[in-house]
Amino acid sequence: MPAMNNLGKVGVVLLAFILLIALFAPQLAPYDPHKSSPQNYQAPGKEHFLGTNDIGQDIFSELLFGARTSLLIGFLSALISIALGTLIGMLAGWFEGGTDRWLMKLTAFFMTIPYLPAVIILSAFTRPGIISTSVILGIMSWPATARIVRSETMTLKKREYIQVCKAMGAPDRYLLFRHIVKELMPLIMYRAAARVRAGILGESSLSFLGLGSAAQKSWGTMLYYAQAKNALLTKAWVWWVLPPGLCIALVSCALSMISYGAETRLDRRMEDLL
């Protein structure tokens, strides 16, 4: 379906745009997002493009800096999750037998751990920060990737050229990290887009519950303060609550489009192979 592929391209452009904004946030932001001012609860106007919050911080600047935290945690957590999932899945699929049985038992175990309560309790007991949040989100979300990678590795292993390399005495490490990983790449990219999206939503949920770092502006943290200060009951909800949520939705939509695009490519590749 060509429409799907275009969807993927739109997603990439959108994501690149948001990445640029995040990168140049200090240059683009009209105010220091952490600096409070006496002009609080101001409606959007000339001075403050998107108004101000309860302590007079400029919402537009907060949004720009928030993009950094959200994207960084999204990508970092996805990196950890995908790396763990791919490694475990590859090892299980390649060696089979006992290794496979134990790794898959571990995977099934992790899969049934209640995700949100576990993430909340781990965050509550650690110091909030970009690294700790990414690690927590990453180590709690690898099992699904491991399962897919495992079954894919099992199929790839039977490829003729892999079998030939193996017969010629190529070591497992070489085959796994040179050839199998390369073959798995489209699948990994597809999973990664979905994981970044889940990471961004996870970060915003944690921040919304008050588990974010106070030092880092994030869209979830903005919504946490809006909720804590009862912005919903005042007129301020229009400029304080709507924008951060729309930003989360926009990034997450862009990533969904990218994974759709990757999925259709994956399907076509599969068809080519058949």
Place this chain on the structure above:
Amino acid sequence: MTERREMRKRILHYLLLLALVITVNFFLPRLLPGSPIKTLTGEEVGSLTAAEKQGILAAYDLDKPLGKQFLLYLRNLFTLNWGNSYSKRQPIWRLIRSRTGWTLLLAGSNLLVSTVIGSLLGLFAASHRQSRRGAAALIGSTVISSLPSFWVAMILLSVFGAQLGWFPLYGAYDLWGKYTGFARFLDILRHLALPLITMVFTSFMMFFTTARYGALQVLSDDYIKMAYMRGISPGRVRRAYVLRNTWIPVFTMVMLDVGYLLSGSVLIETVFSYPGLGSLMQEAVRARDYPLIQYTFLVSSTLTIFAMFLADLCQPLVDPRLRGAGDE
């Protein structure tokens, strides 16, 4: 007798998981840095004398060896002697007991409504399949699943609660009204409406996609064509033949996600101040009330594990093909 052996394996799996959760719950606060006294008493720690600190350690058995502590923890766990919450100044067990029912009400009704709406819409979309509508459904589902649930909750609360005043702003029942009987039921329903709508809105999509896919597969099967040819009315075919088989993947979906559905209410409950386990957990997190955080985690995890187990047990009831597969 493979079926019974399979069952034993499943039970063992869930029991192990439960044991893991109980153990983690014990070790987590002990492994992490920081003084246990601060964890137990919160910000009051600065004003305590050495003797008082010793007293607290003794009261929580923290002066005993680790193994002994673990045994005492297990005993207290099963005798429901869970200590006090310092932020709420109430026994933790009583707090949790009063909250659990509301979460079950919210999550349970969401499960029921979302699966019914999701599968009916999925079936409808499958039998009126048109490429343009299909694309619209895809885009719609992408957008809906991209919206953070708690944000949707905030918007709905703001528009229908605060601006229009159609629904109450917080709680699960009117704190001042003395309703009884049917009036009380209506009051509870009115408070349930917005949280439930939000939850259904953010979770019916996965059932819709599953049901649509399942129905599309069944619709192209030979026996459905045969049923039409035999002159059975299309409505009956849809109800008795297609729907019956669409339920199976939907139920599998429920099984996989029952944990998410239960714990996903943390965010929604927080927005609506719905007095469930989720909002209790959030309040505990905000007050850094670690003992309370731990036990809400324990209870919500136990409930989730139990729900998954229950879903596992029900699987053969929904899919008759799994029934008695093992015995000859």
